[in-house]
Amino acid sequence: MDNSFIRFDDVSKSFGALKVVEELNLDIGKGEFVSLLGPSGSGKTTILMMLAGFENPTSGAIWSDRKRIDKLPPHKRNMGVVFQNYALFPHMTVSENIAFPLKMRGTSRADTSERVKRALDMVQLGALAERRPSQLSGGQQQRVALARALIFEPEVVLMDEPLGALDKQLREQMQLDIRDLHKRLGLTVVFVTHDQTEALTMSDRIAVFNHGKIEQIGSPSEIYDHPSTRFVAEFIGETNLVAGSVHSIDGHEAVIRLENNEVIKVVAKDRLRSGSKVVFSIRPERIGLGAGPGNTLETRISDVVYYGDHLRLLLSGGGQSFVVKTDRNRLPPSVGDSLTVSFLPSDCWAVDA
Template sequence: MANDVLVSFRGVQKSYDGETLIVKDLNLDIRKGEFLTLLGPSGSGKTTSLMMLAGFETPTAGEILLDGRSLNKLPPHKRDIGMVFQNYALFPHMTVAENLAFPLSVRGMSRTDISERVKRALSMVQLDSFRNRYPGQLSGGQQQRVALARALVFEPQLVLMDEPLGALDKQLREHMQMEIKHLHQRLGVTVVYVTHDQGEALTMSDRVAVFHQGEIQQIAPPRDLYEAPHNTFVAQFIGENNRLAGELVSRDGEECVVRLARGEEVRATAVNVGAVGEAVSLSIRPERIRLNGHSEACPNRFSGRIAEFIYLGDHVRIRMEVCGKSDFYVKQPVAELDPQLAVGDLVPLGWSVEHVRALDPLQAE
């Protein structure tokens, strides 16, 4: 499969002060044509990794390969990489068409080729009628589309995007997420995208690499990350998660039993656990919890007191007191919510073994 790898990070490290490693030991293969998102909290090393690939930062150790060639000594403008930033970085004194023509003229293309490509790029982002406007005359969403067209106009094999939608409002962001995703599907270009917004990462990507403290914690398709996190950091960072602390009582293959602080026992899927007697963190998604009669068939059954209803339009989050935790959340579609439920009610609830994952205990930051 090595021939479908476009970018390879091999043992890449980055330190700014010679002591602290912002990127620890990055080994990562990016496949041709894939949409890969680097996701993580600020300071986790995702943007630094992107900037090393772009050539704006130099690795302290290790090597980055593009199509089998080492990039370590290649300046940014020779890397055949398109870039889209959060602040658009358009030239204010140039029209939209001139902004798009710029990367082509520095590459020495002929005028007829340039005008043909600019025309193509404008229609790709549906801005044909804006070619003679200046960036200052465009909305944020239009400017972002111009920035996108400029990154694609010279038909690079790789496009890097650093929080490109960070400055847009929620509705426009969601619209642009779909536009970028569909453009990617149409053009088949390889995209490496950086964001700290997990919803954006899940919506757009073929694979997501979750960064934390300079290391990739897990790299997988969105659904796998959400449904099958490898460790507690990923479970907590991606989507909403109920965490229960306990210790391992026994393990039988894929299944284990965990005792919680107050003595309750939970049957769980053993994913990332140590020896019997060691601390374990249980992870359960709020939408996987069954209430009242729906919980009768569940192997893990407890009772919980309803503390608060949080209405979110299509679903309701119910904050409950369960197993000594006052912030245990249950998520229910509005259509399935029992209208009789009230704050203060004590109700039975449960979950199945495959929906509770036994993971490493959460380390204090």
């Protein structure tokens, strides 16, 4: 079984004729924070529900700590679950909500009281123990749901877009809080989200899903800097996708001929072939203004937008359009100006068109 703590072995899930998850093989290590990232309908929530026991696989097997669990009921899997809508009981106080999993397990009153107190302190809600959910803010309700998922000390915590209902500032704070809890408690976390920034901020690894299959899995930096498919390049963050054809390949570097016959050098994937149509991905922040080492293009400024912490330039050149992010303290260029830009081959990643 190797050293994986959670394992999906050829797991598929269909609803009638609709195949939602297709032959999923995924290993998650103990103490790892893995995000399942993808657009709506990509299968990520169904995967979480199968792991929690609320859905059954159509085929395949799911393992946890070397035990097969896909036939076990949810309460025997030792997994805490946090849902997007929190699923708090409105007639119960904060303390009663948090204590509920222990009550269902027959924990003594004295032990329950002590563990609820520790859980409240962990999420910094000790002063609100007797309030009802309706008296709490969205962020406070989210903390209650998190404490309830952790109260019985589960081996695994599953989170299904738990921050989706929060405003931007609170969501970013909760990302850091959950990340801190993960590290402090050594939790194994499987986190479902469609928010790329959230996944990049919180995860040890990210599995990018598309139509029920993993397009790419890797660390945040691998996923962001080295997308293996066009879908991943477009879905993760912002990127420029530039079309061309492979002129030549030398080891891991390819020469790409653009539509206006200019050539640039990029990192090549193994499957690229001379003459094939490709697109290469270059992130807006990796393009420098002015001549530099590596690739150089002559462009013209189509638009300049002030974003507060940076300037955003829309450029045209090489028969393509580019977006560039640059320091706001630079002298703002003017629309219509000519501008030389440069970028390193190692910052460009070519994939099949």
